[in-house]
Amino acid sequence: MATEAMSAKPIRLAIVGVGKIARDQHLPAIANDPRFELVAAVSRNAVVDGVDNYHDIAELLAAGHELDAVSLCTPPVGRSAIAMTALDAGLDVMMEKPPAATLSEVARIEAHAVAAGRSLFATWHSREAAGVAPARAWLADRKVQRVAIAWREDIRRWHPGQDWILEAGGFGVFDPGINALSIATEILPGDWVVNNADLHVPEGRMSPLAADIDLTCGDIPVTAAFDFLHEGPQQWDIVVETDGGTLKLSMGGAVLDIDGKVTEATDAEYPGLYAKFADLVGSRSSDVDVTPLRLVADAFLVGRRTIVPAFEW
Structure with a gap:
């Protein structure tokens, strides 16, 4: 066809x-x-x-x-x-x-x-956020000391009534959390490893509503806190401390803050994805990076599960 x-x-x-x-x-x-x-x-x-x-x-x-x-x-x-x-x-x-x-x-x-x-x-749509490419370029010339990820949002706001997301294979809080991991592995290419994780699974469900993960990228310590029951202002932040200053990506990568100098751009994630897809089709090539998915799989494998109160919509 x-x-x-x-x-x-x-x-x-x-x-x-x-x-x-x-x-x-x-x-x-x-x-x-x-x-x-x-x-x-x-x-x-x-x-x-x-x-x-x-x-x-x-x-x-x-x-x-x-x-x-x-x-x-x-x-x-x-x-x-x-x-x-x-x-x-x-x-x-x-x-x-x-x-x-x-x-x-x-x-x-x-x-x-x-x-x-x-x-x-x-596709990994968050990698197309406006601040991601310049963040990667800035970090390339600096020694990274530590990384802290905080990804907290409200499942009832973003996935109302979607029970599949808390079933087996639905990823739970890793559905948004994998976006953070896609950005982190894009701006800091290297050998990523999940050391341990704490997964909070609601009674009667199969996937977690919250997770705390300890990772490393080479010798760089990385912490990630994911929460799917966060009310109020939503938080999608990655903070990278380096020998040359501190970089912060917020609003899912749309806002870049380097030592107080803030750059913000309009959302162009999905237009960027379709532009890439058109290029791939035109060149008869593919783009398949499973690194974020591998880290999620590893977190499920080594994660300690704690059963928390049942979740209802």
Whole structure:
């Protein structure tokens, strides 16, 4: 179904999974990028106006649309089968974070993409935040002494009624927390290790609502505090102390503060992701970095679980 020469024509795209993140971020980014043409949507519970809508990817493919690519915005559990079905159909694939429920699934999808000769993009939207690239450049010339991550937000505000996020494979507080890890591993490339973790799991649920993690990047100590029940002002901060001053990324990477000099820019995370996907499709290449997912998996493996009171919406 995919065409090999798309330089003169927009990439004909279907979006799979029409939830909050798709409506808030993906659909506006697609609409504002002339390199893409949204031709269909797939969802069990929602529709996108102005395009054909289908219940599942099999129904989409059976309809015979002229398609080049799909953007997968479903929950991570079950995404592997959808991705491989799309690749088998000759489509390029972009995946919302986290790319799949397990590292093995990501490896399988990536191998499938290589065999099919298609482009695969495992996205980390927070890496596109305005302050991330300049933070990495500033840190490259300095000796980092320690890092502190504080990622605290309200699950009821950002994921109302979404029980899947607290089930097995739903990641719990690591659904937002993995965004922090994606930024940290981008601005400080190196050998990251999870040393230990404390996971607070509500009674009757499978995934934690809070976590405290001790990590290292090479010989740099890193602490991370994740909280999914944080009311009031939301907090998405990374503080990096160096021999040449202190760097702070706040608001999820949108605001960069270096020793009191603050730079703030408008949100361009998802437009940046789609620009990268267009480049990958055009060059017939892929971008699959599992480092943030590996750290989350390690935290689940070594984490000490404490059962806390039941969570209700």
